[in-house]
Structures are given as structure tokens and as C-alpha cells.
Amino acid sequence: MQKGLKRRFSIAWTAASWVILIAALAIVGLFELRRWHRQAAHQAAAHVVAERGQWLAMSLALRAASAADAQNPEAWREFSSLLRSLREVEDELEYVAVRRGEATLFQEHVADSEGPAGGENYHFSSPASIRRHMLASASGMIPVVTFSVGVTNLQAEEVTLELGLRRRAVEREGWPAARAIDSLYHLSLILLGTAFAVCVGLVVWVVRREEHRARARRREEHLAFSGMLANGIVHDFRNPMSSLRLDAQMLEKETARGPEARPERMASLASRMRNTLDRMEKVFQEFLTLARPDSATPEKLDLGAVARECVEMLTPRLEASGIRAEIQAGDAPAWVRVSSAALKRSVLNVLLNAIQHAGADGRVWIQVSETPTRMRLDIADSGAGIPRADRERVFEMFYTTRPKGTGLGLFLARTAIEQNGGTVSVVESGEETGARVRFEFPRVT
Amino acid sequence: MSSVRILIVEDDADHGRSLQEAISDLGYEVEVAATGEAGIEAFRARGADVVLTDLVLPDVDGIAVMQRIRALGAAPGDFDDGVCLH
Numbered sequence: 001m002q003k004g005l006k007r008r009f010s011i012a013w014t015a016a017s018w019v020i021l022i023a024a025l026a027i028v029g030l031f032e033l034r035r036w037h038r039q040a041a042h043q044a045a046a047h048v049v050a051e052r053g054q055w056l057a058m059s060l061a062l063r064a065a066s067a068a069d070a071q072n073p074e075a076w077r078e079f080s081s082l083l084r085s086l087r088e089v090e091d092e093l094e095y096v097a098v099r100r101g102e103a104t105l106f107q108e109h110v111a112d113s114e115g116p117a118g119g120e121n122y123h124f125s126s127p128a129s130i131r132r133h134m135l136a137s138a139s140g141m142i143p144v145v146t147f148s149v150g151v152t153n154l155q156a157e158e159v160t161l162e163l164g165l166r167r168r169a170v171e172r173e174g175w176p177a178a179r180a181i182d183s184l185y186h187l188s189l190i191l192l193g194t195a196f197a198v199c200v201g202l203v204v205w206v207v208r209r210e211e212h213r214a215r216a217r218r219r220e221e222h223l224a225f226s227g228m229l230a231n232g233i234v235h236d237f238r239n240p241m242s243s244l245r246l247d248a249q250m251l252e253k254e255t256a257r258g259p260e261a262r263p264e265r266m267a268s269l270a271s272r273m274r275n276t277l278d279r280m281e282k283v284f285q286e287f288l289t290l291a292r293p294d295s296a297t298p299e300k301l302d303l304g305a306v307a308r309e310c311v312e313m314l315t316p317r318l319e320a321s322g323i324r325a326e327i328q329a330g331d332a333p334a335w336v337r338v339s340s341a342a343l344k345r346s347v348l349n350v351l352l353n354a355i356q357h358a359g360a361d362g363r364v365w366i367q368v369s370e371t372p373t374r375m376r377l378d379i380a381d382s383g384a385g386i387p388r389a390d391r392e393r394v395f396e397m398f399y400t401t402r403p404k405g406t407g408l409g410l411f412l413a414r415t416a417i418e419q420n421g422g423t424v425s426v427v428e429s430g431e432e433t434g435a436r437v438r439f440e441f442p443r444v445t
Numbered sequence: 446m447s448s449v450r451i452l453i454v455e456d457d458a459d460h461g462r463s464l465q466e467a468i469s470d471l472g473y474e475v476e477v478a479a480t481g482e483a484g485i486e487a488f489r490a491r492g493a494d495v496v497l498t499d500l501v502l503p504d505v506d507g508i509a510v511m512q513r514i515r516a517l518g519a520a521p522g523d524f525d526d527g528v529c530l531h
Binding site: 279 | 462
């Protein structure tokens with residue numbers, strides 16, 4: 001029972017460990033997936049921003065080149081107003097600068113400036129370049145991405161346009177994707193947590209239910225056993241108690257006769273009452289044996305030695321009944337592992353049975369033999385034998401053919417032997433050979 | 446003194462003896478049979494006015510004993526209904 005409980009707990013622990021491990025792996029996996037997706041979304045956003053920045057820089061560079069050609073403040077005012085309108089659609093536009101050589105023709109921080117559009121007379125002298133840097137502004141250092149592009153104007157001078165976009169633009173661009181990834185991540189976490197809780201709940205429920213079932217089974221077994229014992233006691237005590245009551249009544253009557261009472265009758269009644277009580281005590285002892293679990297631990301025993309010991313114990317009985325007992329056992333010990341008390345009690349019970357059924361001047365044979373896997377002890381007698389149909393019934397509780405039998409001997413023998421991993425059965429019983437009861441145990445080397 | 450003859454079929458010898466003595470004390474003639482077959486044989490040989498039988502017997506059970514004893518009678522009407530005493 002304790003072992004079963006331990007086994008169930010170890011199963012529960014194994015299951016719980018697996019669930020925890022899988023949950024941990026799933027969480028780590030989800031976290032990594034989220035990181036990877038966010039990175040991908042960021043790269044995609046950066047790519048979009050870069051393209052947009054380059055496109056803006058190139059468009060503005062053409063206009064800046066044209067403004068530089070015009071060389072009047074009006075052109076730069078137009079350029080500046082263009083930037084302001086641009087600012088309406090591109091929030092993150094931080095600054096725009098136009099340079100020729102070392103000279104800065106135009107520089108504007110976020111707002112205020114104007115300038116005209118360029119045309120087909122201008123061409124890009126260098127491809128747009130991008131660089132990331134920190135820009136000092138009134139509100140501190142701001143991370144920006146700067147797009148530079150050079151344009152050659154009509155005077156064959158190179159005009160460079162520099163356009164700074166706040167790096168926040170990338171974040172804003174990637175924001176919807178990041179939100180979606182985060183939502184999925186949180187949803188997965190919630191699902192995982194729920195699944196984990198359900199698994200833990202299931203494991204706890206199964207363990208509890210198993211424990212409850214095991215308890216109920218033990219209770220049922222105990223009740224069935226108690227019922228069986230109670231039934232047996234009622235069955236076996238009914239007749240003796242009726243006898244006792246009758247004898248006591250007769251003793252009372254005899255005593256009431258006063259001087260005419262017959263002492264020899266009173267003595268005979270008293271003696272019978274004592275006999276009846278002895279019988280009741282015998283039955284009681286057998287029930288106590290049955291009710292008390294056999295606490296003896298199994299030990300290595302030689303079946304031959306046990307057989308000899310039991311026959312020796314029963315010698316007075318054998319001599320009184322005029323029955324000869326014969327032991328056939330090999331020289332080598334027939335080792336088995338069994339509780340000594342249980343084996344001896346069982347062999348004695350079966351031997352007693354054999355002696356009682358062997359008949360006048362009968363014989364009892366005890367034979368120790370072996371098979372490749374089992375050790376055998378056969379007890380046979382020269383009695384009338386047991387009909388094939390009754391071979392199993394003889395092991396039932398209270399089955400007896402003798403008027404004074406309790407019907408417990410063979411039942412107790414089988415119970416004790418089976419508790420010790422062996423078997424007891426009636427084999428090849430016939431009219432001419434009498435009954436043969438076989439004990440079998442696994443071999444022990 | 447009495448013409449009432451009682452046959453007891455009981456395999457428990459001590460109990461049979463107690464019953465026999467107790468009933469004899471009441472003034473009836475009592476015979477005890479230890480097995481069902483012996484009971485039927487005793488009835489066939491000597492007859493009885495009342496048959497008391499145990500239900501659990503080593504050979505035939507008490508019900509069968511009663512059925513066979515009834516079958517031995519001249520007519521079914523000669524017998525009262527069986528009464529089961531526990």
C-alpha cells in the first residue's frame with residue numbers, strides 16, 4: 001500500500017517535472033521568437049525610413065541646387081516654405097542644410113525656410129549617403145539619421161543637401177508590427193499559463209482520485225474480510241451455543257431437583273459444556289490466526305527439512321491413528337523463500353487433513369520435487385480422494401466433510417501460502433490414490 | 446409414556462446429544478442420525494412423528510432430506526408443512 005502510494009507520487013512528480021520543463025522551454029521559445037520578430041520588424045521599418053529619407057533628400061537637393069543658382073533670398077524663402085509643408089507630412093524631419101564647398105548656403109532646424117523647385121538642368125553628383133549620429137538641439141542630444149546628397153548646378157558647382165530625420169521615425173514606422181508581435185506574445189503567454197494550470201490541476205486531481213480509490217478499495221477489502229470473519233464466527237458458534245444453552249438448561253433442571261439430583265448426570269453435562277467451550281476456543285483461535293496478518297518475514301527454507309519437521313511434530317497423531325508417513329526428498333536442499341510460520345502452519349494443516357482422510361491403517365506420502373522454475377511439495381493420502389468437482393471447493397472457507405471440521409484448515413493454508421508468493425492446489429486426485437495437495441514456490445538459488 | 450417419536454438429523458454430535466437429552470427430558474422418544482442418508486434410513490426403518498433436521502449436512506442437505514422423507518410417506522396429506530427453525 002505504501003509502495004503504491006509512493007509510485008503514484010513519483011509518477012505525479014515526473015509528470016509535473018515534464019510539464020514545468022515544457023512550459024519553461026515554451027516561454028524561452030516565445031521570448032526568442034518575439035525578439036527575432038521585433039528585430040525583423042525594426043529592420044523593415046529602418047529600410048522604409050531609409051528609402052523615404054533618400055527620396056526626400058534627393059527631391060530637396062534638386063530644389064536646393066536651383067535655389068543656390070538663383071542666388072537670391074526669395075529662392076531660399078521658397079525652399080524654407082517647402083520644408084514647412086514637408087514637415088506637415090514628415091513629423092520626424094529634424095533639419096536641412098545646403099552647402100557649397102565649405103560654405104553653408106542654407107541651414108534650418110525643423111521649421112522656417114523657403115525655396116523653389118529644381119529641374120532637368122541639375123544632376124546628382126554623388127549618390128545619397130546615410131549616417132547615424134547625435135544632433136545637438138535645444139532640447140538636448142537627439143538621435144538622427146542624416147541623408148546627404150550632392151547636386152551639380154548650372155555653374156558646375158556642387159551643392160550638397162543634408163537632411164536629418166529623427167531616428168524615432170524608424171520606431172514609429174515599426175510600431176504597428178511591434179504591437180502585433182507583443183500582443184501575440186502576451187496571448188501565447190496567457191494560453192501557456194492556462195494550459196500549465198490545467199495540467200497541474202489534472203495531475204493533482206488524478207493523484208487525489210487514485211488515493212481516494214485506493215482508500216475505498218482498502219476499506220471495502222477490510223469490510224469484506226470483517227464480514228467474512230463475522231459470518232464465520234456466527235456460522236461456527238451457532239451449534240455450540242445452542243448446545244451450551246440446552247446443557248445449561250438441563251443442568252439447571254437437574255440442580256432444581258434438590259436431593260434427588262443425579263451427580264453423575266450433572267458431571268456429564270458440565271463435562272460436555274467444557275468440551276463445547278474448548279471447541280469454540282479452537283475455532284476462535286483459528287479466526288484470530290486469520291485476522292492477524294502474518295508479520296513474519298520470508299526466509300530461505302528447505303522444503304524437505306520443513307516436511308520432516310512437520311511429520312515429526314505429528315508423530316504422536318500418526319502413531320495413534322496407525323498411519324505411516326513416508327517422505328520422498330532428494331539429497332540436495334529444495335530452497336524456497338517463504339515465511340517459516342506460514343509454511344509450517346499450512347503444511348501441518350494439509351498433513352492433518354491427510355491423516356484424517358487416510359483411513360484406518362492408511363498411508364501419507366510427502367514428496368519434494370522440482371521443475372525448472374518451481375519447487376514442489378506434494379502431500380498425498382490413501383483415503384477416498386476428492387472428487388474432481390470439489391477440488392477447488394475444498395479451499396473455500398467452512399467447506400468440510402467432517403462433522404467436527406471447521407472448514408478453515410485448507411482455506412488458511414492457501415491464504416498463507418498465496419501471501420508468500422506460492423500456490424496450493426489439489427492435483428490428480430483419484431479413487432485409488434487418494435487426495436494429493438500440491439504446494440508450489442518459485443525456486444531460490 | 447408417550448407415543449410421539451422424534452427424529453433428529455444433526456451432524457454435530459455434541460449438539461445432537463444435547464438436543465436428544467433435552468427433548469428426552471420432556472418425555473419424547475428421540476433418535477439422532479448423524480448424516481442425511483442415516484436420517485432417511487432411520488425414518489424408513491422406524492418412522493417418526495416429528496423430524497428435526499439441520500440444513501447443512503455432510504452428504505445431502507436438510508431440504509433434500511425432508512423431500513425424500515415426504516416421498517416415503519403414503520400420501521402427501523400425511524405431513525404438515527415443513528417448518529424451518531434457525
